Amino acid sequence: MYETNPKKLQEAYYATAYQLGGHGKRNVQVLKQAFEEMDGQLDSDQYGAGELIENFQDKIAAFLGKESAVFFPSGTMAQQIALRIWCDQRGLKKVAYHPLSHLEIHEEDGLKELHGIQPILLANRDRLIRLDDVQNMPEEVACLLLELPQREIGGQLPAFSELEEISAYCRQRGIKLHLDGARLFEILPFYQKTAAEICQLFDSVYVSFYKGIGGIAGAILAGEKAFTETSKVWKRRHGGDLISLYPYFLSANYYFDLRRDKFAQYYAEARELANYYQQCPGVTTRPAVPVSNMFHVHIRLPKATLEPVLLSVYEQTGIGFTHYLREVDETNCYFEVSIGDNYARIPKEAIKTAFELLAEKLGEVVS
Template identity: 65%
Template sequence: MLEPKTLLEAYHSASIQLAGHGKRDVEVLKHAFADINGSIASDMYGSGEVIEDFQAEMAGVLGKESAVFYPSGTMAQQIALRIWSDRKGLKTVAYHPLCHLEIHEQDGLKELHHIKPILLADKDRLITLDDVRSIGEDIACLLLELPQREIGGQLPEYAELEAISAYCREQGIILHLDGARLFEVLPYYGKTAAEVCALFDSVYVSLYKGIGGIAGAILAGSEDFTEESKIWKRRHGGDLISLYPYILPAQHYFRQRAGLMGRYYEEAKELAELFNGCGKVSTLPKVPVSNMFHVHFALSKAVMEPVLIRLSDQTGVGLAARLKETGPDACSYELSIGDLYGGIPKDKLKETFELLDRLLGEV
């Protein structure tokens, strides 16, 4: 007798997935290198045309003097906060309770750099100007994440962002941007990357999330800041002998997808409306502000997984690979729109969500 199919197995066996750009297999690398001249010289320990040209390109996009390519955003952001803390002579920074540094990095900032974070705002809402004004002690740096991933990718209104930036400059507080998904929020703000980054002293962006590269990140800021960051990059072991297997795909997919974020954003709003049209389903935000949002089911994970497996078997559409239990009768998952969604026939989407609504009405 066959073992019951898991949700992950059902998702991967489905002929259609709603989210992302497709499987992250070796084809991603092969496609990126398909048109690259094999005689291009590799970078060596952070130097060379292949890395320096891309860093200059990204500095220009972000409107900063200089940029450095890192193998990971975890490394880049810890280094940024270390530099600002050292310069200010303060081992205290502030960020959201669900900041990546706080919940996903095994306390790297505290253990490696002995920096103490102040957690601003309640975990279920965004940091506001009032929160920043109410900090009861001196801080070297404030980190803002745009969008705030763990609460559905919510964003402050741009006027609030400008007000926080102005206040930090008045008070001598360094403002750092966790812009892992910066390019994904530009359509909502109606701003360029450089316009948003002008509000911040330093900026990190991911090159594998919405962009879809293999791995890697950019840390950008003033020339003296990035030069100091290169020293810390070496100390962290981030100067691999060559990073071109990450840089060239990052450049390829950045050029391919940065201009598509507006399409992904509109498609995310369309998809969220389909989810919200089903009983026992809601999205956070209700109307997405980027290509990413969270889907919440008013049913337990144990009840919801068989529903999604059945849906996948009957329609060939995979909605979710895994669910997160969020309460006795509640679960959720994160969804980001990429290249795949635009190729799904509208009648297939209609059929899928009509069946989802019907199945949810039966449980």
Template identity: 40%
Template sequence: MTDNELLARCHTVFPGHRARRPAEMFAAMAGWCEEHGIEHDVYGSGELIERFQDKIAKLLGFEAAVFCVSGTMTQVTALRLACQDRGRPLVALHPTSHIFVHERSNYQLLGHFSALAVGDRNLPWTADDLRSVPDRLGAVGLEIPMREIGGQLSTWNELEAIKAHCHERGAHLHMDGARLWEAQAGYGKSAAEIAAGFDSVYVSLYKGVGGLGGAMLAGSREFVARASEWMKRQGGNVIHRSPYVVAAAMQFDERLAAMPAYFERTRFFYDALAAHPGIRVNPAAPQANMLHLHLLVSRERALAIRNRLAEEHGIWLFNRAATGVLPDTSYVEIYVGDNMLAMSYQQIRNALALLSQALAQ
């Protein structure tokens, strides 16, 4: 039985939002389009996409925003243009940056820019991390929050210091805001307050939002127009963006409104984990609606436990597992969304008890 087949049989699912089958998703999109009189855009020109781009720009406090088919294309394009503007090809990135970890060396193989890993891979950035770089940087890319270390955030004071440092050094400050909406609750600040001082921001239309895919890049009107042109040159000029925009727009406000509730449920989940000392949690306290659970079993054993609990109890605890630094250890990611919000506190406690018992065997 495949993982997807096993997951489909479970009545209790911990991570993320409830997955809608294509027919259900497309029916919801069709109904929303009928209700709002939606027409297709043509190569990015149309009322729906233009209104949604303006909405994202205003939420982030920028002049403009533009749709892109993927965050991978969005980010390297923004950073390449920033480096070209300053005549400095070097970008500072955290060692766990999505560009390093998940983008198959695109920045290097496609000749976009040169990248420098800065800071401790297990800790969020401080301004001192950037001050330690003697080179003249063209750009700095900062992920908020940092997914690969459990959704951690630089402290607010450090974030402000990073902004000031980049401004003083004339470096373009770009935000990987794939999960920026989630960081609002952790910081207790609006997206615009967090984004203030950045020169450009990328946000995802599917991760926390639950859309089909796609991204937005926000910045000055001139910068966004240039980025839009370059994304077209790279093959991003699809004739209709409307499926991606509809899938995001129809649930965007509801998802953002639920972020504080997701964060509060994450806090409960974190507190419930204290009863199971065999499960270590990163970070030390929730900073977004995401946690990494470190387990004292191998990756293969963790997946076997997940599958057994799914088969015997109808509980799906996590999606992927990764190998830990120490032998016979692993870690898993829990993104707290609609699924866990719909569960009772006792359901969460009971499922954690089953996991803890299985890990101890």
């Protein structure tokens, strides 16, 4: 019986000539490229202050349509701080978010352990938070967090009209609305809205600079100036005021400028790629039609059956589909796809050939 080997799949993926997702390997070249044409005599920031970092923060605040913004070394830090500020302001340490929010499943209960904040989980794990969920919250909360797109269920999005209704309801009830916009740039083509038009619905906004943008690390927290000034105090308390953050925000600025206008291309390519997957036996995508540059691929096979199929296709075609598989149950598994610069570099005929072989091999093993 075949035993799965995650390391072998990962090594085979990165050994292929082309990988379908991402921007390329995260290596030192990513940083070198960002700094290649920088003036080495520019003064660095110090403890979050200085012309370079302040100009970048102002630039992103304007892009998001917010009064002010603060650069953080991590989104985890930024979001916990945002929720703490809103809870302190309301005098109520309860917030609401999705059961598969990053704060709930990836942060080792940081919100609870560091801030004593109790989360109220809305909706179930398999669907988005809807207006009815917000209107019928079982307890009073200081803040509602919405993640756009909802990554853990394939990057699904609500209709923009429903976002407007949720925003209006929260404002009527004095509930602060925070946007987990880790992938905010990625959803602009679907909504056909500017970032500012989306962010105006929210009291505070977090965006990431290493996901779709492809920077080294770091995040922005934006909102009214009083909010961001308080966030700076909490950033110091969290140890986020490094002596210098310039490797992070200068690379963020470089890749933001490089890729900010490419997300419509990535979105169209994601829809094309999803269609290729859907023509393979036993394969579905979630959502069926992607609403951003990312989606999940679900395959009706156990990992132990699918892994050797993928390894064979990688070896024969030089195309890498994924570097990992996650088990849903004993007979199903899935992986995430996120389109970046890589996809456009691959010859179309090579993609077509790889999917024809994948479909043939899956047809032999999918019942």
